[in-house]
Amino acid sequence: MSLDPPPYLGSLQNNVRQRPIPWDGAARAGTITEAQLAKIRAVDKVRREQRKQVVEGDLDGYRILFVGEAGTPGVLQSASQRSDVVQYILVLLSDLLDGVPALAKALFKDSNPYQHLLPLLAHSNNPEDPIPLLTSTALAALMANSKDESQSTENALPLVLSYLCGLVKNSNDAGLQDIAVMEYSSLLYGQSSRQLFWKQRSETVAPLIDILRKAAGIGGESSASLWSGNNTTRSSGFEGLSGGVGLQLLYHVLLVLWQLSFEAEDIGDDLNDEYDIVLLYTQLLRLSPKEKTTRLLLSTLNNLLEANPSTLLPTAVLARLPALLQNVGGRHLTDPDLQEDLETLKEMLEEYRKTKTTFDEYAAEVQSGHLRWSPPHRHQTFWTENARKILDFENGKIPRKLADIMKKPWENDKAVLAIACNDVGNLVKEVPEKRYQLEKLGLKTRIMELMQDSDENVRWESLRALGGWLKYSFEN
Template sequence: MSLSPPAIVVSLTQSIRARPILWDQYQRTNVINEQELRLIKAVDKVPKEKRVGIVESDPEGYASLLVSSSTGKSLLERSGKRVEFVQYLLALGVELCEDVPSYIIALNSRQDPYSHLITLLDHGDDPIPIIASSLLTTLISVSLAKSKVDRPTQQTLPTLFKYLATICASSESNLQDLAVQSYVLLLRNSYSRMTFWEMGDETVRGLTGVVETAAAGSKGKGTTDVGLTAGISSSVAALGGDLRQGGVNLQLLYHVLVGIWALSFEETIAEELDEKYDLIPPLVHLLRSAIKEKILRVCLAIVANLIGKAPATNLPSLLLARLLPLLSTLKGRKFTDPDLTADLDSSLGALEAFQLTQTNFDEYATEIRSGHLSWTPPHRSQDFWKKNARRIMEENGGELVNCLARALRESDDKIVLAVAAHDVGVLVKEVPEKRRVWDTALVKSRVMELMGDSDPEVRYESLKTVQEFLRYAFGG
């Protein structure tokens, strides 16, 4: 995927390259040698077209400024504490990588192209780690395109991911942008995706957290204005061209979703994304509230991968998240993007076919296991409880009982608490001989505690459930 260089990198490199450096003076004191001075002067402050031609004629020579060879250390490595040198050489390297493909090949052909660059991620001068990470990202992303991942790339990638995860957690949007765009370039093959995934919360949470934030700020918004900026609601701000969804910069959100889409090509990741990071509910919220077609397109691409790579794991959760009616609505709209249309059609077909196999009990069990309880029809259906209460209590050794207990114990969502309290009360009423199971799971005491909750619906449902427990207080 081709991306424009991150704004912060462009700004820093342009500023650094514009500063005058007294090269001749450094050459006279043997800081740089005559050959290095000639190479630098040939490309310093010359038009891009001329610079490209010069570097193309000697890519190995220019590579030697940044990366050591068998004949000796590079100028960058010898620069040591000369911050202005390090900054300049890194900025030059970034610009040459952008303009001269043969220069990247020359750098990557060195025996160990990353060993010194990776140490600069810990440099105390703020611009240096930023520019070094951008340079490393470019070099490693090209290396990852090879059929086999080489050892230097294997050794360096986790450290680079660790640095990017740190700046991804920054409050500065420019740094977040740099991290996420770097992820997009790096997550280009199975090896890098699994390396990223196996680092767990350190890396993945930076992406899923952005999706959660954008979705939380977009709840209740419709898809009627996809592709339009007119009539943007309070969840979207268009100020000075800074278009936002749910409080998140739209371009940042798009790059985050592209990163998740890349991860979802791995079957292992597709199986575990929702389980570990509860991704499906916010993803469906974004589909429902997307204000730009490109957001809709990449969300649908993620859904298609989740279904295609791990249908047994993800179809129940997608159905529970009410994706099917949303896709049916989207199906009635006209989209010109063939990939979007294909993903929409395949996802809709898979969900429709899966729904035909589901009973009321299956849908209820999926909901309870997910922890995303709401007032779906089974909760209010006397017929459902008459037919299924005993099965709910006994299924998989009381699995659903434990899920209800966990929802009451861990959730702070008032709807979840009210529904869970309601269901416990009905189960006590329908299967009274198993009521002691709720004592063992500490549910009875929790429901009594919720009688004092600030939410009136939680209080009401908890009171009704406590009454059911009390009905049998003096029974055997």
């Protein structure tokens, strides 16, 4: 997957490269040394192959040029007062790191290459200052090309991610967002960096999910309409839709989350619990206008479901993914990897559906954290056959989750509270001797509170549920 620099970054770098700098005057003024000037001139405005030969023939010299050594400051340190020189050196460093892979590892020899780079991320409070952006690009190139996992990189990476997340959150500038997301992608080269990225998920992952939600047409609203099947999002694709998420930015966001999904065994359940990722990706897949976005969506879902079958396959069925995959299969698809992922997902879901029971379906719905009026809720035979199993399953896991669901106000989807009251009432009716188990979870108290709710259906269902408690209290 070739990732060319976003237009804004490419334009900025070209302007810096072409800007004339009075190097001789800088040397006479002591801004840089004659030795540093010689190194710069040897690679300045020469062909790529010649530049590569020069640097590979003097890796130690170029290491000292950029990061210095004991008693010899690097050029960024020497020229710290000259903004034009600093900008040029940052662009030159990025170019050399991309063009001479051996340089990245050489910079780590006997020194901490981040020492004089990281402070430049906070060079000024002026949003127009190009130095922090050029610095993040150089840092991303250094980390990505060295594939370094040393303690110094582990310490530096969170600072780089925090800077980039500030760009992603700048929803008024899609160009800066795209630069940051592409640099995210270059940084997720190994398990260690992906784990650090996930550790900072409130900064890194959450804004990416917001972009995807806009692309899916749900913005900052509740995902209730998606769960209930009442979504009215336009289906003509992403470009220019719902907050103006461009196709290129969308693709890069999906690429980052695909890379993150290689840690699905460790993070898949949390990713779904916190961001409703299976439901969101199902909706994005429904709208996907291009094979390249469809490919990333299917591959990510494949990674997630394969690593977490017991928890995420039931959620995928609830999200109606199996039916959607049949529709996707009817599109004119040419990518063999996409077709393979599609068939793998269909087989995985079909195998699950052969073995699942109505109880499994109900348990999965509760664990998803979002209830809808699916058939089990209103089916009396279901409660007669499964109420005791629901209360006993994994030491009361399902009632505990019902209690967690009912603690929320659900202002955008009051049906969830009505359904939860219905379920609790059925549990009390079918297994009255275990109603104290529900009381210990605060469910009786919460149902009494909901009798004053603004929604008529919630008031009615809470009254019915409380009636079960009162009935058995009077009988005893």
